[in-house]
Amino acid sequence: MTETSLDVAPGERPRIPASEQYTSSGVLVYTVGLLLAVVLTITSFWVANTSAIWAPGVPAGLAVLAIAQMGVHLVFFLHITTGPDNTNNILALAFGVLIVFLVLAGSLVIMANLNENMMSHTELMNLRM
Incomplete structure (x- = not known):
């Protein structure tokens, strides 16, 4: 070399x-x-x-x-291959997948919490009258 x-x-x-x-x-x-x-x-x-x-x-x-x-x-x-020279690329891809998973999971948790704590439509209409 x-x-x-x-x-x-x-x-x-x-x-x-x-x-x-x-x-x-x-x-x-x-x-x-x-x-x-x-x-x-x-x-x-x-x-x-x-x-x-x-x-x-x-x-x-x-x-x-x-x-x-x-x-x-x-x-x-x-x-992206499994060769030893692509370690950084595979780690960057795995980190990107982790971030996407965290954003999606966090969004679903937030939306479920909002849905659970929100008043139903009929209760909301009764308050307006």
Whole structure:
């Protein structure tokens, strides 16, 4: 290894001279990701508008397709893999998921508390009279 190849931040790839770069493989990865994303999107629209699927199964099908879409975006566009150089990316993603979960859970707790402590509509109308 040379001195310059060790001077790289975690999660960042070492610079490769322009003569050694292969842009066609990068374009291929993005093209495959784009095609998969388009296929999943079209499939989602089909699932939402078809009568060929049992009606209560449509939300489950859409959830599965949404999770697959997230996986395609993470792998093909954000390049989140299980390699040792992606530790920071995976930790940042996990932290983002934690924050979203906390905001959603906190909002649900607040709304449940407000609903429990709020007067019913009939009680509120009786106060106005």
